[in-house]
Every structure is written in structure tokens, then in C-alpha cells.
Amino acid sequence: MKINLKYSLIFCLLLLAGGFLWAQSPIPAANQAEPIAIVGATAHLGNGQVIQNSLIGFEGGKLTVVEAYNQQALDKYRVIQAEGKHVYPGLIAPNTQLGLIEIGAVRATRDNDETGSLNPNVRSIIAYNTDSQVIPTIRSMGVLLAQIAPEGGLISGQSSIVQLDAWNWEDAAYKADEGLYLRLPAKQSYSWRRGTYQKNEAYDDQMLEIATYFADAKGYCQQTTAKAENLKLEAACGLFNGSKKLYVQANSVEAITQAVLLAKQHAISLVIVGGEDAWRIPGLLKENNVAVILRSTQSLPGLPDDDVDLPFKTPKLLQEAGILYCIGHEGFWQYRNLAFQAGQAVGYGLDYEAAISALTLNTAKILGIDDRAGSLEVGKDAILFISQGDVLDMRSAEVIHAFIQGREIDLNNKQKVLYHKFQEKFRRER
């Protein structure tokens, strides 16, 4: 009885630590009140550099010290001893529907795909649900920033970058409406039911619809005389003045090439999303400064005759070709495995620190937030985490502290709560 009581108390305490969370996400952290120093960890800066036995200091949400630890005075700091541990910049999830979909199969919880083919004016940021139960499970794996991308149609809508510890979407917005998501149609599409590739009969029409949209939008945005406001055309103006990026979902050589031609014609800053076949045409991408958000490495090869490890080694192929790329994943809940997508590539020859860059600084560059995030460099936002070991390997990827703009976030999540709840049940039965 005593024991039972004792464990019940522990359980209650655990619940308290979880912030009375049964079905709610953790409480967003308060602003950084005191300077924090992480001491002794192996710091992976995200820019390719590593500092063994490092000192990482931040204050007021910004990184102030990134250097080797040489017994510097740390009086003013709250010190976190991290010998044997690793520090990384917060991982960035590009192209995710996190916060847009809560339960995949339940329509009422899906806000990722608006009806119609051209929706450049729709904005993912306002549908981003900061209270999603999924978000805490992602950030407890070191993912601290995310690009929330709409899907569907030809032009899916506008993406925004959020930090993953917020009260509401305004709070969450790290860079709002920063890009437009375009999905190029495939010339042929694989018919799962038939087991064959079928010609996309609508291909020419769809390509024309896209081409016409961009031409019309460009004209509209340049027009100086009075004009009737057109929300759809207006939405593209940022592309032509360089304030927005065009993210194009394209995997085949054909689609990637069409995207490059389109971007070139209108002098748009282009990012390829998916990029399965990008390694086949490195010259075209490099010449046109096209970056790639790579799909998950833990994918099947696209063709039966492909090398069995092709998706595993694609990051290395892009790295060697000198293309700016980052490693992405798919969906929303899946993003908790983002780091392992890079780990998989390391197993197939990618340099370790390059793999870290592909999750952090490269992603920040591609998303246009590298002035504030993506690496551990003085002056940047303190968005980082400490893990017990190598974060790319599931053997050691346990995240123990995480900070977003200096705020130490709660790493608890619904799944941990359920874990403890049923640990308690079985403890009582013992």
C-alpha cells in the first residue's frame, strides 16, 4: 500500500512536470531570463565546423559565445555541464504539413490541401495549429524550426517558417509567407492499380495553365497604372521582386528541368522540392543556382533497375556535385525521424558535418533564414539542443535540452505522458 501510494505520488509529480498535460501540448517557455552557458560538449556548428569541449553561451535569445572551453569565467551564466554530450543547431524541417494535419485519415483535421488548381493566395501560416499534439513529439527529437508548406493543386499556396514553441501562429511565425509552393504535373504518372506508367493527358493543359499564370502575374506586378486588384496574381509579386522563393515539387528530370526553365524565364529564385532525380542533372542546377530540398533518404529507389541504395547515397551525390541542398522528409509526424534521414546518408558515404549542415545551415540558406538561424554562430538566434550522443544515430539520439531563441523548451509530449501513465499502471500491479 505504501509502495503504491509512493508510486502514485511519483506519477502525480510526473504529471505536474508534464504541465498537467493530458491532451494539451506543453506550455511555451518564457523568454530567456539569464545567460546560459553549455560547457564541455562537442559542438557541431552546422557550418561544417566542430568544436570539441566547447563553450556555447547565449543571452537574450542570441548566441554570444561559440568557442573552445578554456576554463573561462562563467559567473553570470546558468551553466549546463555537457561533457561527453553533443550540441547542434536546431534541426529545420523543410516542407512539412506539421500543424496542418493532425490525423492523416480524418478529413476534419486536414488543412493542407485547398480545392482548385491555382491557390497562390492561400497562406499556410494561419492554419498552422500551434496546439497540435504532434509538434512536441517532433521538437523533442531536435527539430526546432519548420517550414509549413501547403500541398495539392498546381500552385498549392504560400509557405511560412515557424519556430516550434508558440502560443499562436503569430507567435510562431519565424518568417511568414516566404515562398510559393508549385507542384509540377508529371508527364507520365505511375498507375498503382495498373502497374504501369500512364500518359498524363492533361499535361500540356496544366503546363500551359502554369506558364500563363506566371506570365500574367509578372505583367500584373509590373503594371504601374491603376488596376483591379487580383489576389491570385498579387500573391506572386514577391517572386519577381526577390522577396519570395518559388518552391517546386519536382522529382523527375523532366519536371526539374521545366522548373528551371520557368524560373530562368522570370528570374525567380528557385528551390526544387523532392529532387529525386536532381543528381542526374547537376550541371543545370548549378549553373542556375538552384537549390534542392531532398525527399527522405529512407525511400525506395524510383525504378526497379536503380541501385538498391540510390536514395541513401543521393545526398552524397549532390554534395559532390556542389549543389546547395538540404535533407527533408515527408508528411508531419514523420519529421521526428529527420535526423536519421541524414544518418542514413552518412552510412552511405556523406561526410558527417556535411550531413549536419544538410539539416541546419543549408536548410536555413535555402529557406532564406540563415541570417538568424541554422548554425551556432555569434549573433544568431540561440536555436539549439543538447543530445546525449550522436543525434543522427538512433542508438544515441536522446535530446536532453533544447532552446528556441534562448528559451528552454519543454521536451515533454503526449507520448511520454502516456508512457509514464502506463508505467504507473504496471508499477501498481507489481
Place this chain on the structure above:
Amino acid sequence: MKKTIRFILAGLMLLVTSGQLFAQQTFPRNGVYDEREGWYVFTNATIHTHYNQSQEGATLVIHNGKIEAVGKNVFIPKGAIVTDLKGKHLYPSFIDLYTNYGLPEAKAVGKESEKKPQMLSNKEGAFAWNEALKPEYRAAEDFKPDDKSAATYRKLGFGCVLTHQMDGISRGTSAAVLLGKERPHEMMLSETGAHHLSFNKGKSTQAYPSSLMGIIALLRQTYYDGQWYAQQKGETNLSLEAWNAVQSLPQIIEVGDRLEVLRAAKLAKEFGKDYIIMGSGDEYQRLNEIKATGATLILPLDFPEAYDVEAPFDALQVTLAQMKHWELAPTNPARLAEAGIKFALTTHELEKKDQFMEHLRKAIKYGLSEEAALKALTETPAQLLNLSDQLGSLETGKVANFIITDGPVFAKESKIYQNWIGGKPFELKDLDAPDLLGKYALRVGNQSFTLHVSGKAGEQEMKLAHQDTTTLSVKHTYDKGILTLVFSTEKEGKRIRLSGTATGKNWSGRGQDIEGNWVNWSATYQGPPDADKKKREDKKDESIDNLGVVTYPFTAFGWENRPQATTYLIRNATVWTNEAEGKLENTDILVRNGKIAEIGPRLSDRSATIIDGTGKHLTAGIIDEHTHIAASRGINEGTQASSAEVRIGDVINSEDINIYRQLSGGVTTSQVLHGSSNPIGGQSGLIKLRWGFAPEEMKVANADGFIKFALGENVKQSNRNNDYNIRFPQTRMGVEQVYVDHFTRAREYGKLRNSGKPYRRDLDLETILEIIEGKRFITCHSYQQGEINMLMKVAERFGFRVNTFTHILEGYKVADKMAAHGAGGSTFADWWAYKFEVIEAIPYNSALMHEQGVTVAVNSDDAEMARRLNQEAAKAVLFGGVSEEDALKFVTLNPAKLLHIDQQVGSIKVGKDADIVLWSDHPLSVYAKADKTFVDGILFFDRDQDIQLRQAVQKERARLVQKMLAVKKEGGKMQPARGRSQYREYHCDDLEREE
């Protein structure tokens, strides 16, 4: 002589039109009696009496549509019409066993646009429950001679076809018919030629069966139902009555590929049938296995066209298998003939029937002997139809079905002159056309020319030499004795038109000159034509040298030579034994005869191939408790609440590239499961990943039988569209009742079976009864705790236990109950949030179940994830702190236990199967690669060898691309570069609905 023949032909035509050779005794006659006996004699021919026998200068006598005599010294009755066939050949005409000649297209019964799943047949009357079962259909009743269609067959030399309606799984009976013009009464040689079956449900709009395994199960059940029907009195079922009646006929089944040939043969064997299998033309890819079945085949000749591979990136979509099949398909008949497999040939599947001869010649060029080809068109089909007494050779008493050619029948230059069917001629080319070849003095009015007629008789060219400077082409036609010439005497000039008849070799008549004046003309034979200067056809023949080899399987990364078990000594590895010894450093493993022979430090064996394991880790092969790879045409037969009768083992697909991919991830054994779309799914197939071996060879021998059950949203159809709201159950409440009801009925069934009273063998209930009797084991797709608990209670009520809960994402909530019940849990490492019933799924699930004493496995349900199940196991260390050795067991020993094969596999122990993996790194690390994967001591994946295979793929593709580019350059017919992946990747809620 010529005149005579012409006259005779004219007479024959009359006969044909009056159609009186085979008298219709029952029909009233309108007009005057005009039936003729029809004595015809053909002399001086080379008569090919049989596919392998011929006589030169022989005579054929026919009378009343039958062969009266054939041979050298036969009696020629007085008054017979004699045709001299000097220089001509006479063959038995061809037989095509696979046509729908003269039959209407099948139509769906009822509305085709019905959206709601159709549970029963729409056909009215006391017929089968399933719309795809139509044994009662009789082609004979629908048959109507169709002269246009018949003419296309006749042109190719066919005289008789077997015709059936190509729709349904049991398609009813076919009729053997002659390709003449008369009433069906006369054209039908046999109104019940054969019973036709297929692995395709055709126009049936009924939901069941939706998968190949469902089709096979339906056929098996129908065989049993037929047996039962014959002994019972309570039910009238016209389909079963017909089914029983047609069993004595030849059984012809159409299949979709080489593996289906094996499946059909297996089905035939089970029920003591001799199927004649309508193949797909890729049989050479599994030649030995097909030969071993002893089956007889009907082969199509629809060789694929070359792919247009000019655009390099588009061409990537075309798989090596497609390219290789393009090259090797024409060798199929030759390879089968060489292997001694009996087959007939058909025009079926040809895009256009008139491609037949061209394709057949191609097959001959690729090695098929002319004799074998002729046999496959005459004797074999006659035999298969049990009509050898009437067809297939030219012998006394047989039907007078023969063709007259001017050379060996398959030679490119040869022409078919006449095709006689039932003693009546169809003239394709005029046998009496005069030999016009020669040099003539042509006189028109008072003008003189020289006319040169050269080329081949019947297809001659005429040229006019005028003033020895120009040659002008002369257009000419010859029809029934009248020759017409049209020409001009100068280039682009006005034309002279002449018409006349022959006297001997000279011609004369009247015509009009360019002014319209009527003039006389004559052409006087001067002698043979000048030597033929015609250019020889020098179009380069496509090469049949250097053909690619057949690999096993017939895909990229297939083997040229079957891999063999070898003695291996793996030295100095870190060995994860999964046994009491735990992890052993610096340890050697000796593999011999497919087993683990020795484990220990510094082993030696002189015969062994040494593999250095320094710095590497060795584990038991990964066992995937839940996969859907390596299955053909659907993994769900979810159209009924229970489909216990279907068996994944019937549809194992040995050619799935994912087998090889998963070997590269260390997987050695997989349970291929039925999907999760109904509460009681189908029986599992347990395979070892013996890449390149045939389906039956991949199966784990003597393994316990398993069956898939499923709970929750999939079986309630809750994530499907609103039309799917009629099949019971639609709620969890209903799911329980499905189980209780089926187990109750199965128990009753068992009682009846054991009582000795007659009973209907029910494959569904029989399988469910096996569960109650402890002979079959459940692996149940499950998520929420409530229903997991429910199924355990149902099982306990019926006295058995649930072997495994698979997915079991809320297993952690009832882990204690599962442990007490004795159920294992095979789960995902970290999946959740994809549907409502998984919102409380947690990655700590495996750890919590493990702590409670549940045997825990981590499975894939996904062709991609299966390649890194070691990483998924590692997540149990990260989430919940399971020890590394225990975590590894989640994907090796524990699934072996759950599958009852832990006596053979799952750990590194002397005497166990050598299913082992040598890893480059710690096996739970994301960085670990399976360097070598052995199954039964056979090295099925080796990273070094894989590099060579990749190079081989590239080289072979490059060779075939060049070959296809050459075809295009020469103007060959091409098809667009469109990929075909025959092997689909399934997840457990994927529903098959074939289009």
C-alpha cells in the same frame, strides 16, 4: 487444262454459295434438290500428310467434305474433278484453340455503374452465387458464322477454331467450328469443345473476388461445391450442374504470366485435372519449373515492339526486364519446344491477326523448327480437342481441311492459294493464273513494242521497251481469263487501254488508243524473260546472335547462375548470438551445408571460403513478421467479412525486386500477410528471401499455418468513401460478432464433419476450424486496446489463444493481459497520427510490452522500412531503454518465435539454418550496412557482388538500347518508352481493384 480448272472453280464457287455439301436434313427446302457429292482430286502435289511426313507427287481425293484417299497410287474415280498441283504443296489446315470467333462480346449483368459493393451475382435464375462463374454458358448456343472474321483466319491458313466467350473465371464451354460460311449446324464440329477458365473475373461487377488469391480460392471452392452438388438433393444450382457436366471436357485456362502458369498447374494437380494453359509468352523465364509441371500450353505470338529509347531520361523508365523480354520473347516457342513442352500456337493476343505469319516466321528464325511449328498448328491442337480422328493431318476419313501453297508453308515467299474447309475451297490466290513471264512482241494497231514480263508468277512486273531508250511501266490486271493492260508510250503521256484473252502463250484482243480509236492488239510470246536483274533484298536482318541470357528472376540483379550453398568461415567478428552466450567478440562462425556448423575462436576448415569479419558484426538474419512484398495481384480479399479461404501462398511473387532490396537490408525471412480490410483475412505465406528461386522454393517448408485477422477502422471500412457502408461489420460491435459467429459456425462445421454425415466442404469454415483446433495461428492487425482485449476474450471462449497481435500500437495499455493470454506483439517502432485509432500510439510501446513479458517483434508492413528494421529495433533502446541485445531480438529471434520457426532460425546456434548477416557496423546503428546476407548458407546478397551486378545492369541496358535504336533507324515499329513495374508495393490497407 487451264480452262478446265477455271471452269471447275467457277462451279465450286456456285457450290459454295448454294451451300449443300453437308446436307441439313431437318431444314425444309425452298426450291429444287441440289446436293452434290463433290468428288475432287488433287494430283502431283507435295502432300504434307502430317506435320512430320510428306510425299511428293502425291494425290489427295476428297468426297463429301471428307478425305477419301491420300497417297501415291490412289484410285481416281471417274467424273471427279481433277486439279493438277504440280509444284504446289498441300498441308492440313491450321487450328486455333483460342478465339472468340463468331461470338458476341460478353456483357455485364446488371448496372455497371453501381457504386455500392455488390455482394451477390446479379444474374437471375438458379445460377452460381458468383457472377464470374458461368460454366453454364455454351458458346454453341451463341455461335454465328462471321465471314469477315473467318476470312482473316482463312487467309492465314486456319480451317478450324475453338471459340469461347472470353469472360469470367469459369467461362463455360467452347465450340469447335469450321471457318466456312454455312449455318452453324454445319460448321460445328463439336458443340462442347472444352471448358474454359481464367484468372480474371472479367465483366463481373460483383465485389468478390477482388484479388488473384480470391480467384484461386473461388475455383478451389467451386471444385468442392461441384463434388458436393453431385451428392445432394436440397439445392438446384444450374451453374454447378453445368460445372459437373463440363469436367469431362478438355480444360483450358488463361493466365497472365509465367508464375500464373505455375499456379494454374498447381491448382490442376490438386483436383486431378490436366489444364491446357493459355500462356502469355514469357514462359521461357521460368522454363524448368513449367516443364516440371508437365502442363500443355497454348502460346501467343505477340512479341513486344521495341521501345523508343531515344530520349535518355524517358528511357530510364523502361526496365531491364521489359527490354530483355523484347529481345527474347521470340525465342519462347523455340525454348519450350526444345524443353519438350507440348504446346499449340494461337493468334490470340496479336494486335492484328495478320501479324501471325510474320511473328511465326520470327519464332522460327529464333530457333523453332518448322516441324514443331506445324505440329503446334495441326496435330497438337487436334489432339487437345480430342478431334484427332477428324483434324490435324491428311488421312482417310478426316475432314477435308487443307491448304494449297506454292512452297513450304512458313517460307516468306510462299503464298497460300486455296484454303479448303470441309471440302469446300476458299480461293485466296488464283491457282489458274497463267504464267505470264516472258518477252513478248506487242503490237497495238500499227505500233510495235517489246513487252518484258519479269518477277514472280502471279506478282509479275510488266515493262515496255520502246525505241530501246525508255522503259515504261505497264499496269495490268488479270481476272478470270481476261487480261487488261494500261500504259502510255511516253513519260507522263496519255494512256492506251487494252483488253484480251490468251491462246496458248499468246494474247490478243481489242482496245482504245489515246485518241479513242478502237484498235486490235496482240502480244506474241518470244521466249523467257531476260535474266532477273532485280535487286536482292539487302535490308539487314535483325541479328539473332548474341542474345542476352535469361536471368533468375528475369529482372535487374537477377542471377545468371543459381547461387549455391558453400562452406564459409567467417572470421573474427562480433557475434550477437541471441542465445545465453550473448555477444561474443572475436569469434569465428563456420557455415556448412546451409547450417551453422561451428561457433568459436579460431575455427578452421580447409574447404571453406574465408570471410574476414574483423571490425564487423554478425547477427541472425532479420525476420519481418509483417510484410506485403512478393505477392501478385492483390493482398486483400476484403470483399467479405471473412476470406479465410484465400492463401497468400498461392500468389507468392518470386520476381519482386523488393526481395533483393530487402536482402541488402539483412532480411532473410518474411511473413507475407493478407491485408487488413476484413475481420478474418487470408492465410499467410512464409518465405525465405531466396532471390531467384521459384515461388514454391521460397516457402519455408513445414511451417505452421498462420492467418491474418484485423480489427478497427480498416475492417469497419471507416476511411473509405460512403458507398462502403453495407458490408457487415461497420462498427467494433459488429466485429466481435463476426468472430463469435464464424467460430460458432466453424465449431458446428467440425461437428458435422466428424459425424460422418455428408457435408459440403467449406474452405472458409475449414480454415477457421483449424484455428480452434490449434492447427492454425492468428496474427491480428490491431490498434486500440478495447478490441485487442475483446479478441483475446473471444479466443479464450473458444479455447485457443491469439498468437500475435500485429501493429498493436496500444499493446502497451493491455500488455499485462496479452502476457497472461500468451499473445505476442509485433509492432511499428514509432508510427502514429495517420488515423484516428493511432492517436495514442507511442514509440515506448515495444519497451512496455517487453517489460510485461510479451514476446515483442518490430515489423515493417512496408517495403522501404523492411530494409532497415535493425534501425527500427534500435528505437526501442532510444524510447524505453530496452537493452541492445533484447532490441536486436525484436527483429530476429522474437519474430522467429512468433512464427514458430525459432527452432530453425533467429539466433546464432550450431545446427540452425545459416540465415545470417554480416554488418559493417554495430547492427543497431543507423550507419550499419548489411555487407553480406546468407539464407541457408547461400550468399544471396553481397555488397561487392552488388557492384558487379549494377555494372551488369548498366551494360545490358546499354546493349539493348543500342539494339533498339538500330531497329528505329531501320524504320521498325516502336512503342513509347513507358515503364512497367509488375510488382506493386502494398501496405496492409491497400485494396486491389484491377482495371
